[in-house]
Amino acid sequence: MKEENIEELERQFQEKIDNDIKIEPRDWMPDNYRKTLIRQISQHAHSEVVGMLPEGNWITRAPNLRRKAVLLAKVQDEAGHGLYLYSATETLGADREDTIDDLHDGTAKYSSIFNYPTLTWADMGAIGWLVDGAAIMNQVPLCRCSYGPYARAMVRICKEESFHQRQGFEIMTTLANGTPEQKAMAQDALNRFWWPALMMFGPNDADSPHTAQSMKWKIKRHTNDELRQQFVDVTVPQAELIGLTVPDPDLKWNEETGHYDFGPINWDEFWAVVNGNGPCNKERIDARRKAKEDGEWVREAANAYAAKKRTKKAS
């Protein structure tokens, strides 16, 4: 294609974006837009699927039947989210199995929060409340993402995430109102998950080189720091409400800005975990790899059986 043509196509593309017209799979799009989306959506899909593991860890030990059912339903929802999101990457020409292989060999990333262990039942509360809570902050704006299939998947996903957030907060509330042991368990979970939850919004804006382009393409609507601030502002009063203490000595309400000020994030820890050196990185990837390897004969059998059925029909 001639260069003027590409320029013209790019101009028309940006015009659509500026007018809030959704980009659909068959529409022309710049290569980088496609690549950025594939990277972002597949990371999101991997996060949903890897995220099943820390919570799946407590299903067989849930303290009563109601909590067990709610947790099962939640983890099942996360698998469903993974599935819609992998389908969304496929509309961009990515292959689901190739994308998953990228996760397994470490080329693709996922939300680093899932590399922290779930040590007590209270972690089910902390994850629902903080991790799904942070996911909602990140994802609600994505319902207006310029890429149609991603935006539509997010609408459905966000509804379920807000149910997850509520059940997590409900677990924390019950523990916080419980015995001293239960309250200590809840506080300990908050202590361990607070900072990793803040890290879920990604590096500070100054260290986030792709943000400007993503905002221009309306893949992203707010910067990392804006979303993180919004999360802190919403979550701190919730912690206060149930009598838990946010583990940040610098946290305080700022009358002037109308926001909470909070202490510095340990970015060394963030990068260490992103780069594979968190407490459970190896376990998580090993578990996903094992699921794929152990399932290989099942997938082969399903394909072989389907092929036999087709030949029978044809003959």
Add this chain to the structure above:
Amino acid sequence: MNHLFEYVLRLGDDSLILGHRLSEWCGHGPVLEEDIAMTNIALDLVGQANSLLEYAANVEGKGKTADDLAFLRIDKEYRNLILVEQPNVDFGHTMMRQFLFDAYRKILFEKLLESGDEQIAAIAAKSLKETKYHLKHSSEWVIRLGDGTEESHRRIQNALDTLWRYTEELFYSDEVDESLRASGVLPDLSSLKQEWTNYVHAVLNEATLEIKEETWYFQNGRQGYHSEHLGYILAELQFMQRAYPGMEW
């Protein structure tokens, strides 16, 4: 012995323990679609366990809850089939265990629609809908794996060989069943085994699998004598309630 309590407990414990086993798959399924399907079935079973154990607790009349029954009995007080406590091993074993159980459960629930006990009939009606879907799912997998590749055939045949010895217990019957039959709580269940056999044979046949008859069949689960596996299931299932007694969650 309170026969109605005993009977409802048997039904409830089957759902509880199989639901527990299936939920161990969560996050580790062979494909995401199956992760979802198995979690969904586990969820149905936990729901059934809740309704059944709640009813059992009412019948017992000692002021207990479904959770008390689910989490605070000792091993000998569990009344589930030995089949449902068998380990997952691989996807083939899991589907075969599910298939043998679902086929029994579907026919049983169809019959229990006619129960003279309103609660049992109502729980059977609700559970039947779910169980039909479970059976369709497990039957399709048994066929697919049996008639899939050489490896899948070998694995699922192996599962059948391992699990067949636990199937006689599906039709275990004692004075509990007899007295409930006499009082009209239970309908006539005499054709259960034949109907199950017909269905199971038809599916196994389509799956190109063979039944090897056993010389020893396990059937003491209903009286509280289990395999070694149940103790470990209970250690996980009961962990929170035992470690933190008497708390609200």
